[in-house]
Amino acid sequence: MKSRKRWVLAGMVVALFFLTAPVFGASGDIPATVLIDSLSQLYNGVDFDHEQHLDIEDDCSVCHHHVFGNGVADKQCARCHSDSEGISSVACNDCHVKEPFTVGHIREMEANLNRYHIDMTGLKAAYHLRCLNCHVKMEAPTGCADCHERTDAGDRFYHSDKYAPVGGGVEGHHE
């Protein structure tokens, strides 16, 4: 009698494990946090809390478009991709390039104007448009420094903080 109860308990643990499997992804290695810093220059990298965002929105396709094969959030995308299967690229920078306006990239995009995605943004805009559109809707933080601290180069670039001009005043007009 005792051994039967043990088997049932073990079975429940195993079932529990598989039931919670999707939380860890198909291959089971959904990162809890992601350091987004490939474009860091004026700002430091972003310590992105992936897990927290999953708690808020568990439909991966909202951010990762239609790469998981599990449905499409956006109406526009659904026109073509409602039945699309998953693909191996899930990282943003697998499709959104760092420098979208080089001669090469422009040529590549224009080589086939029949392709739908001629209006695909570069990586920096992909992050900002994807993140901020939702942050605005969800009334989450939208200030630049809320996600990434500015570097010293950034302060100099914006003529801000310790590089702020002395005297202040009115500009944007004659004299």
Next chain:
Amino acid sequence: MKHFIKKGFKPIDSLNSPDDNHRWTMKQKLLLGLSPGEYFQQFRRNPFNWLLLLIFAVGLPIIVYRYFTGLGGVLHGSYDYPWGLFLGFGLFGMVPLSASGFLLGTAVELFGQTKFKPILKLALLNGLLGYFFAVVFLLVDLGCPWRLYYPMFVSWGTAAVLFLVGWHVATYLSVQILEVSEAFFEWVNWPNAKKYIHSGTIGLTVAGIILSTLHQGALGTLLTYAPGKVHPLWYSQEFMWIFYLCSSVFAGICMVMSVSTIVVKTMAWRCSREFLDNIDSITIGLAKGATMALVTYLVIKLVGITHDNEWSYLATGWGKWFMLEIFLGVVLPIILFCIAIRKNSVGLARFTAFLTVFCLILNRLNTALISFNWNLYQEIPHPLETLISITIFFLFITVYRFILYRLPILYSWKTEPEK
């Protein structure tokens, strides 16, 4: 001068002195035959000279200051209103007033209207000085006035209307210098030069009317570069050049009438008998010409408003301002001129001429400055800009008077002694 005239003095008007038939020297000619002391006396006695000294004492240093600080020192430096009084008054205003040169030249030399011959030289001088001082205004207004010759010899932007204006003003100025040079050559006693110029009078006059037609119109066309910026009532894409050309006709005529009035009232001693005897009928004759041009202008203005269907604008504030300008500057002068012609009232004709001149300047300022950017804020010229404009205008008057005192413009030069 009237003081000396009363005492029996006669200013130099001949090659040789009437008393002992000796050749006048240049110094004597410059001093009109007075001694330096006497000349200074009459200068001092004239209150107008005190006004001139005051204006120049204030204005000339400001003009020098402009070249040290750049335009920013004397203008508001507006990017929305790049043009101000220097061009609005000095160029757009003075150029149509200087149309008298080609108008009277054409009337007398081409159309054979010898009735106006006594005033021809004055009209030519008026034209020359007006254009010359328009260039002076330009030299103050340009950011780099030392590059004034660039559109001639350095870099050509031939599609630009301003290119045409620049070349025409330069060429026309040359034509006018040649036309007035006859009087100058008489005065300095270079009779061969005078004869040489005189032989080309017809050619010069035809050149004058070609050039004037084109650049008077071109100045109007300049505003078509900014169709949305000039108020619709003052603007017409198709007819702007015609408005400007037509208004230059009565502007030039009225300017000559105004100047001749001032001349007759303040320096009658300098005018020949022929001039003084005929000036009244000449004035009435000019008034007739001006009236015809004014009526034409009124008609084409109405055509312009109808063409662009701008009637509803007349009900606005700008519309009222426009109607005031048209009434004071066109309708009222037509009425007054008609009365003056009918009654042969020279005084009324002269008053109307002054009114027309004033309103013509108002019209040019309206298109280039006041109704310009009518959708934006209103710009008031910088005080220094105003002072400089006044100074240059009085410089124009001074040079004008200097020449009228001396050269045979209002009188005929005698090369043989009187009998």
Next chain:
Amino acid sequence: MSGISRRKFLKSTVVAGGSAAAAMSSTKSAFAMKEFDGYPDSMGVLVDFTRCIGCRTCEAACNKEHGLPEPELPFDDFSVFDQTFHEGKQKRRTTDKAYTVVNRYETKGPGGPVYRKIQCNHCNEPACLTSCFVNAYKKTKEGAVIYNPDVCVGCRMCMVACPFSIPAYTYNSALHPEIIKCNFCYDNRLKKGKPPACVEACPQEALTFGHRKTLVKTAHERIRSNPDKYVDHVYGEKEVGGTSWMYLSGVSFDQVGFDTTLQHHPILDNTKSFLSLVPMVLGIWPALFMGFHLLATGGKGKKSESKEEGHGE
């Protein structure tokens, strides 16, 4: 003097590259060229106001790229959006120290304030270029409208002509005043196929760089794909003959300070009716007025000199 053919000039400076290609493809078009839609490989920028958040990074990037003077306030100071001039009638504009500015507009739309970037639009047939009588402007084949201060006389006609009132002038320079305006980062970037500094800096890609022809298609496709998001108009596609910098907006363009009454043909066209008269007047007036002269003098020409000349009275 002024008899130089304007058509010839227009061809040589505006159609330099294009006419050669046109001549090779079709001999007719090189002579019949009445419209100019921009050089075929002209670049452009599509400005999307629905993406702009008013962060002013583009202003900072431009300032750095061109070594412009230090601004009065930091570029992350957003109080500048509240600045107005001339008794509240005007917001910030381009100046002799800023090639570009961003303004904020409170609109009737649901999405909150709209931010707008202002700079030279690099028109296909620029009013500044066609109004300049010393040929100080050049429309490059990459699409940039650039200015040469070495021939500029300072007449400021271009400032009057620009329908967008973009050019600024260094009035405070006594010896070297010049026009200041965006040059599409021509010297260090556009010539080398790189995007302008502002485009590169924008975090939201409110500025999209590409061939103008493609951008027109992209713009219309964005509108088509998101009809509720955009006003169905690509500003700059047709205005004043087409501009290289074009705009998309979520609210009507007049609410964000645009002149929506601009003509759809180049400013230059306004002067053509007068300028075409010039050779006619030059040709006709001499005979016409000599004719009047002969009529007035009874066919004899100028009356013979009267003896009164030189005697007066």
